[in-house]
Amino acid sequence: MILISTIDIVRTSLGGTGKLLPVAILIICAFAAFWLFPYDLGFLTQMLIMMVFVVSFDLILGYAGVATLGHAAMYGCGAYAAGLFAIHASPDPLLGLAVGAVIGALIAFFSGLLLMRAHGLSLLMLSIAITMVLQEIASKARDVTGGADGLSGISMTPILGVFEFDFIGKTAFWYAFSVLFIILVVLRVLVASPFGLALRGIKDSPSRMRAIGTPVYWRKVTAYVIGGTIAGIAGALSAQITSLVSVEAFNFALSADVMVMLILGGAGRLYGALIGTLVFMTVRHVAASIDPFNWLFVIGFMLLAVVFFLPDGLISLPRRVAGMIGARK
């Protein structure tokens, strides 16, 4: 058993040569996926959007240690905002993303003012409640949102006026990947910054952080707003690429899935969020097509195994294996 201290993780994420390696791997993986699975771009794009969403949750749960079950609130609001903006204001995708981000941030700010005062169970309950209220509003305001039929009629102009959304989904894939990439770069800088370190400190010991003068509450609200902004972007991406938003965007199951994906991959590690999403969605896709009725068992057992044997998630697997080999010697 080896323990990795917070300092170590921060050091590695700040390190010189190690800095570029994961980025390079990410780009190589994207090209490989694009090349190897040209017929599955629709599914891969969904996965990329979900990665953006899970990474945003990682900032809140993994770094700040705030466990909520209502992350779909910002995702859904971002999706509806981008959809409505495309229909009524401008079909430009990048502007739509910005609108989704702003709405996600606003929702996160106002709900965060309340949520970040709560802890534990009451926080879980409140976050679920806020999402349910929003879902109810979306399904009642039929004239605006289309209700249970979904918001349809979203059409997009080419990205930057050049890249048109094509039938096979190539543009959508690279669009989603670029957004994910930019967000990851921003988050890498953010989590290594003093603000990121303060979040880790709050996660480990809020009372000590308060004692050394950190405004714990406002730090958490800020983290929640940043997470909400990114979740809003993820929602906007899904609205633009699917051209339809349904009230299912607020589903409790979505918030829960996001948490499962994050725990699976490794909370508190940006690439853990990506690995968790990749594994969860691939297993679901493959298992669901083999046995549509019992695939949840596979996910359940996988999660159990990871929680018991790899408490830090799949991303800690290489380190654990290396540790075991080292211990034997």
Place this chain on the structure above:
Amino acid sequence: MKRLCAGLLATAIATFALGGAALAETIKVGVIATFSGPNAIWGKQFKEAIQVYVAQHGNEVNGNTIEFIYKDVGGPNPDASKAAAQELLIRDGVKYLAGFDFTPNALAVAPLINQAKVPAIIFNAATSAINKQSKYFVRTSFTLWQVAVPAAQWAAKNGAKKVVTAVSDYNPGIDAETAFGSAFEQQGGTIVEKIRMPLQTNDFAPFMQRIKNSGADTVFAFLPAGPATFAFTKAYSENGLKEAGIGFIGTGETDETTIDSLGEQAVGLTTAYHYSDAHTSDLNRAFTAKLAELFPKSRANMASMGAYDGAHLIYKMIELAGTDGDKAIEAAKGLSWESPRGPVSIDPTSRHVVQNVYIRRVERDGGRLVNREFDLVKSVPDLGFDR
């Protein structure tokens, strides 16, 4: 990589371009529906009905082999529906899409089928407006306007004067409320109260009190089949509405797949709907017998009928137009045939099925409950298309 992309694109274009060629080939049909989770019944009913159709009619049309490919989307999930349609169109090269249990799932593929010029046959999704989103949509199920208006007309003719509507508060419920209300008032009746009940609730006692207090002689109800209907009909009989002389008229609440679990309290409920598995015709008897033979545990319902007639329509379109999407849609318009549910045809403007709507009453038939038809309104089109 560029070369591969170009090659891919060329193949895709070539497959589309060659689509119309009348060579003997395997024509693939992609069925997008829910095969997992709480709504898996839709996919199951679709798939079984298609298999019954294939068992009765073979899998060849004009020497072409028809192959059905099933894709699960796990419930109302437009993202998954669109990704599934993309995969089917690009990888599998399907020439027809079909299925679609939920409205958002159908709406999500509209831009795709417009681009690919591939017909999509809707087996269920019952919102009128779907067919306006693409000229490649054809629907073989029903719309709420199509069944709620005949329900209102029949109620008005059979003594109902004052009606209270009680619907689940979501789009289909609102559709049913508006359709029934406008048609009933046109017939000279009055709607005394419009009650919208939360979709999630299973406690209907307070609503029963409101229905009683409203002074209506009949309640028109719309709820999703299953637990909600069970709780509603239970409350209806327990709160003495039947004894108070308040009649019940509904639409699809007494669905064949859930009717037996409703139990004795369902007996006597009157509904207006387009299909009952107790419909008396040789075609229907042949259909239900074949279904019982292949799948002894299953029972035919409206979803089976949507898929069965959908499969028939696809066979017909392939027979008349091969794999040319535009020609196939033209061929489908105005097509009429005898279905196990009765005579049906495809309306050329709305591309929706025109059919008889039957007035049925729940009766006990041996060990099971059935919707026994005793009256009908002939050849009803989609009355909601122009709203």
